[in-house]
Amino acid sequence: MTLINPIKLVKSNFQKNSHVGRFFNLPMRISMFIIIFSSLIYKADAQIVNAQRSGFALITTEHVVDINFGSGSTFYSAVWPIFKKYLGASNFQTGLGVTWPTSQRQPTDPEAIAEPPAEFEIGYAPIVKLKERTLTKVRVFILAGQSNMQGQGTIIDPEGDPGDLIDIIENDTNGDWAEVGQPNNWTTLDNVYLYYEADGGTIKEKVTVGHGANSNSIGPELMFAHQMDAFYEDPVLIIKTAWGGKSLGEDFRPPSAEGTTGPYYNQMIQIIQNVTQNLSTEFPDIGTSQFELTGFAWFQGWNDGDPNKDFGDEYESNLYHLVNDVRNDLGVVQLPFVVTSSGHGGNTQTPDTWVQRIQNIISVAQENVACDDETYGGYVGFVDTKPFYLERSVSPFKGIHHFHNNALTFLNIGKSMGNEMIRAINETAFCADPCMDEPSAPEVVSIGNRVWNDLNRDGINDPDEPGIPGVSVLAWGDSDGDGVPDGGAGGGIKITDEEGYYRFEGLSPGNYLVFVWSVNNWNEGEPLHGFVSTNAFVANANNDVDNDNNGSGNPFTDINSGIITLTVDGEPLDGFDPYDCNFNFDAAGNNTIDFGFYDPNAALSVENFNENNILIFPNPVQNEITIKNNFNLYQVKIIDAVGRLYKTISPTQETDTINTSSLPQGVYLLVFMDDTNNALKYNKIIKL
Structure with missing residues (x-):
């Protein structure tokens, strides 16, 4: 089926994965009208709420207490309705109270330098480094799979074998796992909560050591939680839906795959719905029932390697179905997704037929799906667990299916899952490196970033402020650092791309000035006609801070930056610019030199109102x-x-x-x- 993307929202690889089009044929539009109209009639306690999804503003929806689905609330969306099974007004549901964010003009905290989640906007903009003060909401992550997602890393081995958590922490001379805490004094994360219907009872508490398959084990949830806690100021909820001995081919079988939907797939969706729709009851200490489904991680595969069944042959197809069905049933079309491979046995060949099928079929299928960058466009990431596999000789137990219960393996897997989830949230979870054929030359530096429309004139490139294409930008050398360009030295002229970005490459280390100059910019019909340089000029353009305004000058003249000193290995790696060959993570490139402009005749403020x-x-x-x-x-x-x-x-x-x-x-x-x-x-x- 051809999926239609109505507009160019972000890069081309995102375009190829849009799911908008299939919802908007004539019958669907009619159904949508009926649904919205009916919801307005039957609503019991309706209020208009801002639809939110991490980083992309779409629409306003109706918040409805729905008598057809019992207690709790259902969000009716006019943009991404789930028509898969529910076409009538009386039985339509979106699956969850999922929200997509409307950009809110909240003040930024100039002291809160951090790495927040990606924000989609008009066109495309870089990830902001200044965390926004937004209304508190719970960031919900799903960790799903079988026994290894439950968590099989041993905390205390009764026989004193190496590889349990005590052993790992006591020998952590570099402090790699310091955030976990110490034996008898494990760290408890105050802002990250876990919901897990474990065999010994339901866990509903703050994340700490001992939340694996049993109280003497850890799973990926531990370090995943630490990564999310460091990334978000908002509270985080991890819902772990994992059961041992379950296959994707049967137990988790997605609805769109041929055959009977797996009971554990249905149970997984039901648990997510029940918990998120009853947050104030399940987790009253969080203090809010507003939430956002932010990401989904999958760690499963062992049972599909059974040589007596043919699940392995269809694993790749089933995994594609799983990604799409989970997104549809949870109502988040571009839900960030991380697939964690079945790395049993590592890179060592084995005579075990089961493990051979895991290595040669299941793990290959997992990588094929998760690394389909053309389809998923950076929103689906891949974690290869083979490097984390450790042999029995340095592990607590013998059991290749559980990675020999080695705690270090599960610490590494959880941390890598968290890091890859952050990349997926930021739409940078690509497996292929598009720049591999274009290596950076030694002793060469670069400079660049963005010209943007500063709608609120605050000097910060906010998530909903677009870049300005077609702007002529000039770079000059300034060898003596006096703020006056040297004749003949520089990078020439660059034109900002359709998202407002520019880049000068092939420069020699030294001092530079960047200008948005007066040629081809200010006249009628040119990109900055009527615009003036924004307020809040940051004179220190060399401060390595992204998304601030580094340009100053009189209206309709050359707008220049302060002095930027470029070195081969001293430039910022954490600017989080769009990941492609023009904006790579390069220690010899400074991608933080931004220029803000605004139209003085445009409206400025956003007044408080209902x-x-x-x-x-x-x-x-x-x-x-x-x-x-x-x-x-x-x-x-x-x-x-x-x-x-x-x-x-x-x-x-x-x-x-x-x-x-x-x-x-x-x-x-x-x-x-x-x-x-x-x-x-x-x-x-x-x-x-």
């Missing part, structure tokens, strides 16, 4: 969009992807229909204005 007053549908839109509000709006502005005003509408009644048939395909911003020219609300729409 967002329940405005309803927008449908979204995505084709020929017309309807706006309902219980007060008279002064104006509605439609702004294109680079921040230019496309159309202004003056609503005349509480329900207005806007003709959008002439809009080119793409992402647009609806700005709702009051009569003092203040923006009351921003909403992104997708034009198909």
